[in-house]
Amino acid sequence: MRTWKWILTAFLLITLSAMAQQGADQSSTSNAVQANAAGSQTATTPAATAQPAASQAANPTAASTATAAPTTMDQVVDRSIVREHALMDMLKTRTPLVETYLQNLKSDQKLGPVPSEDHYFLGRLDLGEAVDRRDYLSKDESFEKNLLGGVSKMFKFEYKPMGFSWMIFADREDFDRGHYSFKYVRREFLGDVRCLVFDVTPKKDAGKGRFLGRIWVEDQDYSIVRLNGTYAPRPKNAMYFHMDSWRLNLIPGYWVPAYIYSEEGDFSYGAKDKMAFKAQSRIWGYDLKKGGKEDELTSLRVDSVKDETPSTTDASPLEAQRQWQQQAEDNVVERLQESGLVAPDGEVDKVLQTVVNNLIVTNNIDLPRPVRTRVMITSPLETFSVGNTIVVSRGLIDVLPDEASLAMVLSHELAHIVLGHNLGSKFAFNDRMLFSDESTYNNFGFRHNPDEETAADAKAMELLKNSPYAQKLDVPSLFLKELSERAPSLNALLTAHLGNSFTNDKGQLVRLSALATTGPALDANKLDQIAALPMGGRVKLNAWTDRVELTKSAPVAITSARDKMPFEVTPFFPRLSRLASDANTGNPTSASNTAPSN
Numbered sequence: 169m170r171t172w173k174w175i176l177t178a179f180l181l182i183t184l185s186a187m188a189q190q191g192a193d194q195s196s197t198s199n200a201v202q203a204n205a206a207g208s209q210t211a212t213t214p215a216a217t218a219q220p221a222a223s224q225a226a227n228p229t230a231a232s233t234a235t236a237a238p239t240t241m242d243q244v245v246d247r248s249i250v251r252e253h254a255l256m257d258m259l260k261t262r263t264p265l266v267e268t269y270l271q272n273l274k275s276d277q278k279l280g281p282v283p284s285e286d287h288y289f290l291g292r293l294d295l296g297e298a299v300d301r302r303d304y305l306s307k308d309e310s311f312e313k314n315l316l317g318g319v320s321k322m323f324k325f326e327y328k329p330m331g332f333s334w335m336i337f338a339d340r341e342d343f344d345r346g347h348y349s350f351k352y353v354r355r356e357f358l359g360d361v362r363c364l365v366f367d368v369t370p371k372k373d374a375g376k377g378r379f380l381g382r383i384w385v386e387d388q389d390y391s392i393v394r395l396n397g398t399y400a401p402r403p404k405n406a407m408y409f410h411m412d413s414w415r416l417n418l419i420p421g422y423w424v425p426a427y428i429y430s431e432e433g434d435f436s437y438g439a440k441d442k443m444a445f446k447a448q449s450r451i452w453g454y455d456l457k458k459g460g461k462e463d464e465l466t467s468l469r470v471d472s473v474k475d476e477t478p479s480t481t482d483a484s485p486l487e488a489q490r491q492w493q494q495q496a497e498d499n500v501v502e503r504l505q506e507s508g509l510v511a512p513d514g515e516v517d518k519v520l521q522t523v524v525n526n527l528i529v530t531n532n533i534d535l536p537r538p539v540r541t542r543v544m545i546t547s548p549l550e551t552f553s554v555g556n557t558i559v560v561s562r563g564l565i566d567v568l569p570d571e572a573s574l575a576m577v578l579s580h581e582l583a584h585i586v587l588g589h590n591l592g593s594k595f596a597f598n599d600r601m602l603f604s605d606e607s608t609y610n611n612f613g614f615r616h617n618p619d620e621e622t623a624a625d626a627k628a629m630e631l632l633k634n635s636p637y638a639q640k641l642d643v644p645s646l647f648l649k650e651l652s653e654r655a656p657s658l659n660a661l662l663t664a665h666l667g668n669s670f671t672n673d674k675g676q677l678v679r680l681s682a683l684a685t686t687g688p689a690l691d692a693n694k695l696d697q698i699a700a701l702p703m704g705g706r707v708k709l710n711a712w713t714d715r716v717e718l719t720k721s722a723p724v725a726i727t728s729a730r731d732k733m734p735f736e737v738t739p740f741f742p743r744l745s746r747l748a749s750d751a752n753t754g755n756p757t758s759a760s761n762t763a764p765s766n
């Protein structure tokens with residue numbers, strides 16, 4: 169295990185954190201101190217000048233604008249080191265969620281490397297003194313336990329979830345000139361952002377597990393926006409992954425880690441490399457309240473449950489029943505949002521809502537309360553409904569090939585609502601909301617019994633056949649066939665954590681299986697037949713606010729069966745851009761979001 173040498177830098181960090189608190193509104197002084205403090209850490213660093221750059225738009229929270237623009241590459245490196253330490257400091261009070269979804273690969277003659285099995289973990293990172301994490305998934309079904317039996321000893325340690333969190337920073341303790349050499353490579357655009365590219369190598373005797381690779385530094389504040397490489401030298405009996413780590417400019421002055429892609433494996437002829445996998449890690453929920461300990465119970469905002477229909481009459485028993493269900497529904501949705509599992513109401517919900525309305529209107533459904541939709545931020549393919557709210561996971565929206573497939577998914581949950589299969593009314597009792605974020609999966613569950621599932625499937629088929637999607641069910645049926653075919657190797661992706669899964673524990677398709685028996689046959693060689701998309705293709709997540717929106721990618725022509733990659737993990741290539749300067753768009757630009765909360 170990599171040791172965290174905290175003693176060396178503890179003093180520096182404590183100083184910086186004290187400064188950050190004092191100087192929240194007198195940033196130019198604290199910036200100067202930050203620059204000097206970091207400068208004093210390494211003897212080779214020329215003392216950063218503290219002269220304020222009057223010409224630059226002084227952003228109260230952008231720490232680096234208070235120093236003169238660097239004139240040499242050495243000064244750029246110094247500045248990026250300062251910025252890296254400022255980022256670590258800013259994130260110290262944050263406890264974002266981190267999710268890693270990993271697919272082990274095998275070689276398929278026709279399709280190339282395809283998933284053979286998969287693994288999933290979800291936890292909360294503590295970016296304080298040492299990067300630490302707590303699991304959302306309970307210990308017994310955790311990845312580690314299952315894995316330790318199944319994977320050769322040699323790779324045991326590297327697969328630990330923690331390993332995927334490392335590349336949040338290049339080097340948590342010693343990112344400086346004393347431990348690293350920096351070599352300028354070139355200028356390059358990443359999306360809209362012009363970057364300076366440096367190769368970074370650990371110095372001789374810098375110790376084990378140092379960053380080795382390349383960094384991209386944006387040319388305004390000189391923050392690192394991308395890291396690509398591994399750690400070296402490796403300790404005995406262990407190996408570090410290769411990783412590509414991306415940051416986004418989500419708050420003024422900082423680029424926060426959001427995506428990490430990892431890949432190992434060599435399928436060339438005669439390759440000895442036995443380990444082969446691809447993994448996506450996503451980090452979000454930076455702005456969530458720090459919580460999680462059993463004694464820090466999340467407080468409920470009681471005022472959020474409003475009686476929107478002030479009435480002079482008393483509630484009838486049926487009205488009382490409906491209000492009770494509404495209260496449960498509001499409680500659950502709010503609690504899931506607080507624990508970072510459900511995104512705030514937003515743009516994607518409007519799309520889902522439109523499809524739901526199409527089903528409702530064409531089927532003449534009359535419900536006492538409107539149906540709402542929300543997006544669960546996690547990757548596993550699942551849906552559930554609580555009261556009149558339908559929740560669909562981000563991973564599921566990602567892989568759905570078209571609107572009719574989305575309608576197919578939503579129709580099943582709408583059917584539960586229409587049939588009155590109301591779950592979760594026990595959550596109208598507020599004591600049932602009082603649990604730690606990490607134990608959400610132990611406290612919530614919205615699984616229907618098999619009878620209700622069968623009834624919902626039958627009703628869903630009826631809803632679809634009366635809808636504008638009635639003539640477009642070939643693609644949804646192909647989706648279910650593809651899912652059915654891939655299911656045995658995608659157990660983790662198909663394991664629902666709150667709702668119902670598409671498959672049973674034997675990996676057989678159970679959801680809407682009648683639809684899978686109709687329509688055209690699945691054929692990988694038909695290039696115009698797209699049954700399911702790769703992971704991560706549709707929904708873009710703001711790692712700071714947890715807001716989701718649809719990506720705007722242009723369609724790319726498929727040239728071989730290998731291009732289809734249904735349900736597969738692919739690298740990240742987010743389009744980088746700077747945060748829009750107008751601070752009042754409802755986005756995470758308000759100063760209150762950027763100041764450390766305690």
Ligand SMILES: [Zn+2]
Pocket residue numbers: 580581584616620621624668
């Ligand atoms: Zn169901």
